[in-house]
Amino acid sequence: MTNNVLLNGNFDLWQRGTEFNDPPHFTPTADRFVFGQSSGAAKFKISRSADVPNLQSQSSIEFSVIASHSPLPGDEAHIRYSIEGREAVLAVAGKVVTFSFWAKSNLPGIYSITLVHPSASRTVEQTLALDYTILQSGAWEKKTITVDLSTVVGGWSYVTGTYGLKIRFAFYAGANYKVSPGSWVVGNYVASNNNVNLASAVGNYLRISQLKLEVGSDATPFMPVDITTELRRCQRYCFILGHPISIDSLGVTGYAGAAGETAYSTIPYPVSMARLPTISMAGAFATVNVVGTPTWTPGYSSALLKIAAAGAGRMAARSDKSVVIFDAEL
Structure with missing residues (x-):
């Protein structure tokens, strides 16, 4: 058994391919992870990387810049994971949860995760931006973020076949998609105000490995899941x-x-x-x-x-x- 709410957090499964060059908005990449870029001239490559932080993994997910750009107010790019409605309610609604993952980039600075949550009626979206800092260039660093989801306003949506909670890793975002971190804000945002512009130069990259979301305030060790079991769970989506x-x-x-x-x-x-x-x-x-x-x-x-x-x-x-x-x- 695993206490990881997220599927394919070890990035073992890539049913649709292992490299995506300049993908359009809403392109599924590694299983359960979708690239989004509603606007912007920056171009990215999403690929499977053999660079990993330790022997618990064989793969990480890499986001690399193939065309640089300074974002205009309406530009944004990210990778997201969507927890299905009923699954989100049963697994994390109203609970204290902890994200843990390894990150590596050639561009040190403040990065962000955003959580996007629909109200029970699905008429209003709220966003919570969470910052994490990469301190060194080219080194794997373990990150943990604890969140109290009892602070969500408006209830939770039980609807299956659509999202109950979106988790976004931001690459870059203009002013229209940035928000102050630390508090839920009505609206659909991608990054915190502090987020670096990963697209500032061709060749910049961000790698993520061993992504985990679990109930509780402690980050327990990442444990790989049997690949056959993980594949069967991912086949609900592809x-x-x-x-x-x-x-x-x-x-x-x-x-x-x-x-x-x-x-x-x-x-x-x-x-x-x-x-x-x-x-x-x-x-x-x-x-x-x-x-x-x-x-x-x-x-x-x-x-x-x-x-x-x-x-x-x-x-x-x-x-x-x-x-x-x-x-x-x-």
């Missing part, structure tokens, strides 16, 4: 079928009496998903007697794959050295 170079596949077959008749296949998910997933495919279907492209209809626990016959006779479609991504990230 899972992948197939393989780009192997014969792993999924498909559907049937017999048509005439052109236009259809055949279906139900593809079960390993776990029920947090919301209706988007389904994308890297690669193509190999087809026989099929008109057009096979289509998907997603559900919460399975998806329907449908093909239509080009003519009478056997029809079939099979994913051929392809990857199908079912994504329900928050």
